[in-house]
Amino acid sequence: MDITIRNLAKHYGDVPALDDIRLDIPSGELLALLGPSGSGKTTLLRAIAGLESVDDGSVHFGEIDATRLSVQERRVGFVFQHYALFKHMDVLHNITFGLRMRGRATRPSKSEIRRRGLELLELVQLKGLENRYPSTLSGGQRQRVALARALAIEPRVLLLDEPFGALDTKVRRELRTWLRQLHDETGYTTIFVTHDESEAHELADRVVTMKEGHIAAAVTS
């Protein structure tokens, strides 16, 4: 689904966190938000997800005005920098959380939820780990679980905050290649935040550079 951002603005006191952001992301694009810390890239990502309030402007997913929707209603797949996995649930319950939280009318049956969970586990190449707890997984595995959990809700768009930030170089490179493949297979419109320039250019279709709350440059890879 395509994302249209118009005149998005947010201030912390007098400091602009987001300064009149205007951005069009066509359906299926893999976009990188690049910039140093404090440039507003994470704030923009969180504003798209509805986790951050904005003072002005709008975000549309296709024809839908997301600015009018709550976080829950936006149906955004969000992968947090430190994954934010539910520590007290095993991997399968983490992944199926979104399905289990649905209202009775739209919630699939228990066996269907399990089937979908295992299917996603296979998609992120973690088959057989469904009963493990997050604390027993490596960083790369946690990242994949977080991604599977976000994909489980069949999100309108996929948003990733510093997806490789907490991983070592080798795992980073592997996951990067894999994420690109996964994106090409699933076709979700995806935005990821990074401060690593080479990572942004290697992975993304287009790199948007942010500086002091506004967009400084947009480069197609």
Place this chain on the structure above:
Amino acid sequence: MTTAMRRQRNALVEPALVRWLLIGATLLLLGVFLLLPLIVVFTQALKAGIGGYLAALGDSDTLASIRLTLLTAAIAVPLNTLFGVAAAWAIAKFEFRGKSLLTTLIDLPFSVSPVIAGLVFVLLFGQRGWFGDWLSAHDIRIIFAVPGIVLATLFVTFPFVARELIPLMQAQGTEEEQAALTLGASGWRMFWHVTVPNIRWGLLYGVLLCNARAMGEFGAVSVLSGHIRGLTNTMPLQVEILYNDPGQYSAAFAVASLLALLGFVTLALKNFLEWRHGDELAAVRGS
């Protein structure tokens, strides 16, 4: 083990003499100040034999005090659990004006003498207190009655749950809650499926401590109770009354032994839960 390693290890370990002195001193203190009094309580309680012990506990005034203590705890503990969770949530997960003031206020019952807490309620609700006229006009008794005892207990036990939860919730942050929201959970379901499971052990400790104190509180309750036998005496007050009555000496210890048993049950329950759910506990605390 290489010599270098051994030397390093030795540097981290105290000499044997110091170690034994520390262990010995700790054991001695525990023995004299904790174990010995407990033994005395139970031997005194059983001095009149099992029959005397049961008779002492079966006394109607004593039974009334046990009932009142249970009632007070049954009201104060759930309410303070609710208040504690709400206060800890507000302090740990939101930024607002007056937050440090609120944190200080939560600690107030710990820093103020319970007797003063009791007196404050007398000043508010007593005959000549602020609300005294209104209360007597509407025929509501708070002081020297059960409501006063419950109020005093509520005040004294307020910090336990909140104190236990605030650092825990602060350390956990709000990322898991945010994740739950993006996955479509309502605020209510997020609370029950994510927040509560993450704090349940801290919550349980808080509740156990709160309960122990609610049943054992003396000072504040003593000021507000009026010591009416069979009506407004809780177990600790009943112990004092019996103790001051020369003929009831061992009965006093019988009731005291019940209170001590309560402490044991609390500790045992805590240890059992730690042992039974140890891995989960580690999983939640570890990462």
